[in-house]
Amino acid sequence: MQSELEIQITEIGRRARQAARALAVLSTEQKNAALLGMAEALVARAPDVLAANARDIAGAEEHGLNKAAIDRLRLSEKRLAEMAEGIRQVAGLSDPVGQVITQWTRPNGIAISKVRTPIGVVGIIYESRPNVTSDAAILCIKTGNAVILRGGSESLHSNIAIAVALQAGGSAHGLPENAVQLIPTKDREAVRHMAQMDQYLDLIVPRGGHSLIETVVSHARMPVIKHYHGVCHVYVDRAADLEMAVRIAVNAKCQRPGVCNAMETLLVHREVAGEFLQKAAPVFAEKGVSIHADPAAFQQLSALNYPLLHEAREESWSTEYLDLILSLKVVDSLEAAIAHMEHYGSHHSDAIITRDAAAAERFLNETDSATVYWNASTRFTDGGEFGFGAEIGISTDKLHARGPMGLEELTTYKYLIRGEGQIRE
Amino acid sequence: MQSELEIQITEIGRRARQAARALAVLSTEQKNAALLGMAEALVARAPDVLAANARDIAGAEEHGLNKAAIDRLRLSEKRLAEMAEGIRQVAGLSDPVGQVITQWTRPNGIAISKVRTPIGVVGIIYESRPNVTSDAAILCIKTGNAVILRGGSESLHSNIAIAVALQAGGSAHGLPENAVQLIPTKDREAVRHMAQMDQYLDLIVPRGGHSLIETVVSHARMPVIKHYHGVCHVYVDRAADLEMAVRIAVNAKCQRPGVCNAMETLLVHREVAGEFLQKAAPVFAEKGVSIHADPAAFQQLSALNYPLLHEAREESWSTEYLDLILSLKVVDSLEAAIAHMEHYGSHHSDAIITRDAAAAERFLNETDSATVYWNASTRFTDGGEFGFGAEIGISTDKLHARGPMGLEELTTYKYLIRGEGQIRE
Numbered sequence: 001m002q003s004e005l006e007i008q009i010t011e012i013g014r015r016a017r018q019a020a021r022a023l024a025v026l027s028t029e030q031k032n033a034a035l036l037g038m039a040e041a042l043v044a045r046a047p048d049v050l051a052a053n054a055r056d057i058a059g060a061e062e063h064g065l066n067k068a069a070i071d072r073l074r075l076s077e078k079r080l081a082e083m084a085e086g087i088r089q090v091a092g093l094s095d096p097v098g099q100v101i102t103q104w105t106r107p108n109g110i111a112i113s114k115v116r117t118p119i120g121v122v123g124i125i126y127e128s129r130p131n132v133t134s135d136a137a138i139l140c141i142k143t144g145n146a147v148i149l150r151g152g153s154e155s156l157h158s159n160i161a162i163a164v165a166l167q168a169g170g171s172a173h174g175l176p177e178n179a180v181q182l183i184p185t186k187d188r189e190a191v192r193h194m195a196q197m198d199q200y201l202d203l204i205v206p207r208g209g210h211s212l213i214e215t216v217v218s219h220a221r222m223p224v225i226k227h228y229h230g231v232c233h234v235y236v237d238r239a240a241d242l243e244m245a246v247r248i249a250v251n252a253k254c255q256r257p258g259v260c261n262a263m264e265t266l267l268v269h270r271e272v273a274g275e276f277l278q279k280a281a282p283v284f285a286e287k288g289v290s291i292h293a294d295p296a297a298f299q300q301l302s303a304l305n306y307p308l309l310h311e312a313r314e315e316s317w318s319t320e321y322l323d324l325i326l327s328l329k330v331v332d333s334l335e336a337a338i339a340h341m342e343h344y345g346s347h348h349s350d351a352i353i354t355r356d357a358a359a360a361e362r363f364l365n366e367t368d369s370a371t372v373y374w375n376a377s378t379r380f381t382d383g384g385e386f387g388f389g390a391e392i393g394i395s396t397d398k399l400h401a402r403g404p405m406g407l408e409e410l411t412t413y414k415y416l417i418r419g420e421g422q423i424r425e
Numbered sequence: 426m427q428s429e430l431e432i433q434i435t436e437i438g439r440r441a442r443q444a445a446r447a448l449a450v451l452s453t454e455q456k457n458a459a460l461l462g463m464a465e466a467l468v469a470r471a472p473d474v475l476a477a478n479a480r481d482i483a484g485a486e487e488h489g490l491n492k493a494a495i496d497r498l499r500l501s502e503k504r505l506a507e508m509a510e511g512i513r514q515v516a517g518l519s520d521p522v523g524q525v526i527t528q529w530t531r532p533n534g535i536a537i538s539k540v541r542t543p544i545g546v547v548g549i550i551y552e553s554r555p556n557v558t559s560d561a562a563i564l565c566i567k568t569g570n571a572v573i574l575r576g577g578s579e580s581l582h583s584n585i586a587i588a589v590a591l592q593a594g595g596s597a598h599g600l601p602e603n604a605v606q607l608i609p610t611k612d613r614e615a616v617r618h619m620a621q622m623d624q625y626l627d628l629i630v631p632r633g634g635h636s637l638i639e640t641v642v643s644h645a646r647m648p649v650i651k652h653y654h655g656v657c658h659v660y661v662d663r664a665a666d667l668e669m670a671v672r673i674a675v676n677a678k679c680q681r682p683g684v685c686n687a688m689e690t691l692l693v694h695r696e697v698a699g700e701f702l703q704k705a706a707p708v709f710a711e712k713g714v715s716i717h718a719d720p721a722a723f724q725q726l727s728a729l730n731y732p733l734l735h736e737a738r739e740e741s742w743s744t745e746y747l748d749l750i751l752s753l754k755v756v757d758s759l760e761a762a763i764a765h766m767e768h769y770g771s772h773h774s775d776a777i778i779t780r781d782a783a784a785a786e787r788f789l790n791e792t793d794s795a796t797v798y799w800n801a802s803t804r805f806t807d808g809g810e811f812g813f814g815a816e817i818g819i820s821t822d823k824l825h826a827r828g829p830m831g832l833e834e835l836t837t838y839k840y841l842i843r844g845e846g847q848i849r850e
Contacts (some may be wrong), residue, residue: 021767106812110801117793119823198642202823214429217623221642222650223824244846251848281668342446364841366450368542376535385849386840387531398544398627398837399648400825412823415811416789419801420671423676424810 005292007184012148013200015098016121020146022176024118028095034175035138038088041169042134042162046080051163053130060154072129073155083134083162086390090138093389094201097144110419116145116411120202123194124392125150125216127208130158137166137180137390143410146179148201150194153186160184188215195219207393225401227393230260230321230348232378233365235337236276237354238269242373245353246280252351253376254287258322259360260394261349261371261381265317265327267337273330274300281306289324296330317344334359338366345369348396349378370396370403430610434618437573438625440603441546445571447601449543453520459600460563464512466561466594467587472504477586478555485579497554498580508559508587511815515563518814520574521833521844522569524630541836543569546725548619548815550575550641552633555583562591562605566819568835571604573626575619578611578822585609590613613640620644652818654745655685655773657803660762661701661786662779663694669800670778671705676802677776683747685819686774686796686806690742690752692762698755699725714749715739721755742769759784763791770794773821774803795821795828 002010018041026034043050053075060070096116103113122145124136133151140147151159163182170179183190191212195204198221206216207227216224234252236245252263268276273296281304284291293301301309316327317340331337334352341350351373352363360374371381381403383391388406395401401409427435451459467474477690478500485495521541528538547570549561555831558576565572576584595604608615616637620629623646631641632652642650659677661670677688693701698721706729709716715733726734741752742765756762759777766775776798777788785799796806806828808816813831820826826834 021793024793104812106810110805113812120793161798219644225824241846247846247848255849359841364843368446368449368505368545369839371840371842373842374844376842376847377849379849380535380842380847381840385531386537387529397648399650402837403840412827414794415796415828417796417801417805418785418789418797419799421666421672422801422805423672424680424802424804 003103003189005187005189006193009183009190010197010200012181012183013121013194013197015272016146016148016181017200018122019176019178020118023141023144023146023179024120026144026174028097031095031142031144032091032103034170034173035087035091035141037173037175038138038141038166038169039084039091040164041224042080042084042087045161045168046077046167048357049080049158049161049165050075050077052157055157056130056155063154065154065316066309069154071193073158075130075158076328079131083131086135087138090142090390093142093407095142096411101413108422110417110422113416114413115416116408117414119410119412121148121200122410123148123150123201123204125191125194125204125206125208125212127212128153130155130162132181132207133159133162133281134166135390136392137163139390139407139410141170141175141179143407146176146181148181148183148194148248150183150191156186191215192219196221198222205392223400225395225405228396229346230262230394230396231264231318231320231344231346232261232348233265233267233337233345233350234263234378235267235271235331235334235350235352236272237334237352237356237359238271239356239359240269240272240276240353242272242276242279245276246283248353248377249280250283250287252306252379253284253289253326254324255377255379257324260320261378262322263326264320264363265329265344267329267331267340268297269337270296270332273297277301277304284326287324289326292325292358294329297328320346322357334363341367341369346396348394349373349381351376351378370394428614429829430595430612430614431618434608434615435622435625436548437606437608438622440620440753441571441606442625443542443836444601444603445545448566448569448571448604449545451569451599453522455599456520457516457571458596459595460512460516460566462598462600463563463566463591463594464509464516464763466590467505467509467512468595470586470590470593471502474503474505474583474586474590475500477582480582481580488579494546494579498583500555500583504556508556508561510837511560514565515567515815516756518567518832520567521836526838533847535842535847537811538841540841541833543838544835546571546573547835548573548575548624548626548629550616550619550629550631550637552577552637555580555587557632558584558587558607559591560815561817562588563841564815564832566595566600566604566837568832570835571606573606573619575616581609581611601737616640617644621622623647630817648825649822650820650830654771655687655819655821656689656743656745656769656771657686657774658690658692658762658766658770659688659776659778659803660692660756660759661694661697662759662777662784663696663779664781665694665701665778666780667697667701667704670701671708673723673776673778673800673802674705675708675712677804678714678751679749680802680804682749685745686803687747688751688803689745690754690769692754692756692765693722693759694759694762695721695755698722702726702729709751712749714751717750717752719754722753726753745771759788762801763788766792766794771821773819774798774806776801776803795819
């Protein structure tokens, strides 16, 4: 027997499917008009959203969330105005739906066009700030997809208020009913029901930590595009420009340590390890970076009196710290660096620093990661930095979307074939 | 505790992952040399393969398989020579791996290339003829993927012998060990274990009927690209050239009824139904087509004394007959035809026959199927007919690959970024 929750989730799915059919045939102009209506409503309904947000903040304080987490949760007039501005920017981007990817004519005269279309209904599960509710919804609407959102429980009231504002503002400007829906419960079973609902959900995108990803992966019947962790590496080659290597390593670790494209492990070729660490250690120390080092690096850093030094353990090499903490290993060769990343990495973003073009090309070719860098910081793995205009996140999966996932990755395609009565002989 | 079977399957997965790493860095020339070695071995080892095939045939006869099924199972010197020739043709196709899909430079000077790469390890589960063992394996090798094959139980000995020949012939020409592996058991649990093995398997492609698809979908932890059924439609519009409509409908139903792109349901606009059925009925009758008709069509076909006439039931509209049987319905409008396909169809291949360009473009735009036709037979949904050179099958899924799946669809991509020391500010 179905639980009440399951019936509720299924009904949300059914409505989303209906909305998706209506959305799929809207013109770019109609979708953009709806987006502008959504931006307007978000500003107009700011008092409702801020009141809902105040409830979430009060709840979070009651539950003893730390100050940083509460800050991430907090909305303001200014934050809502920025979200609205983000919507207007997406309205201004070009619409991938209807784009002809490629076309050709066969010897028998049939003309084949491969054309971008919406995916249908997209489910997005996230644990982060309430602005994701708006960001994710508008990218789906822009690409003609109905969206079912499931946010973090600590921001439930804010998320509901934002989704209600978006749907109301959109509906007033031609958006189909139920194009934007939010799962209105903290019940964790809701995720399981979403993941089972393949008759209504064409794609599910979980953005978050291990437990969320595992729940989705173990239950999902539909395609999943995971936005999971980044154990990213910088490899300082024997032929590296060591000044550049320090600059990039420090940027990759310290510029914003709490994100998935930040470096977690630094690999250094044995021949240059001494000189490199002499240059790098003072900068890492000044930034307050704790280093978990393998024996060779530990010895060198000890000699340099590095202040925040630990011995690396086996699990250090697969840890995503998301903090000013670094695993550091001395390797004997380019091959050893690639083998280390293959074994411990998460295939997200990995960089080589070298002046040796042959070594660089080998690293680029043989490293099986979504984004592979030569002489640049891993921090560029980002839809905005790629020039995509907007991103739904960074896919850590290989199929359909890999790496930064923009508007195009929220579409699929179909083949249109125009003939003059051709039959198959 | 792991069963012995699970340990065995996991070991196959581990070996495949190892092989995939070695395969990914082979050049096109190296892969082609291996493919030619595989073709050679298939011919050289024909006696072994045919002996294994004789065991399967004997088993099938013992189990009382029908003659058609036994014929599909049967190999011969000639059939093996054709399979070898197919391998040589694939060797001659251009290699998608390494192709630059797109590239651009950002204002900060980093150069981004989106480059095709192998997926890694691909699992293919099929129920069809033993030649699929060779066809599927070579497309994976061509694209640098290791492959784990799981064929139908009735052709197990043939499949093993073919896989052994391919691996031996490949290894003698530089193919990594275990690039081609076959699950050597009839145990159905093997499919479940494969579907759970996401640490080793990057993609699983089930080709087959409902029970196989359901087993994979309900257990899979990795991406699945289903090759499922085709409930394909031809819609004869009010503005159709009726001679063309008859020709296409008969081709779509009768030219090869046992395949997924054959028409299963014919929709006819009420205004032309009388005239169309008068022209079509004699041809369908001559071909021996049983028709399951809705009341309006039933009445007209009765008046024409159609010999093989049945009343359609609700389940007729979602049935894939794969036989000389047709569901037939009279509809009031283009919208009604689209709504019918949306409700009952499988979104595989659907056609409109009309002289009305506006109606055709609306049908092409609003029908959410992998391949949508205007004035051509649904039978063209095929990698060969599309000019892909080879196909692994027809995806009935929407993500990553939709419709005919050729070499490109057996690849993914990564981003290569070349910089000069850029860091993120």
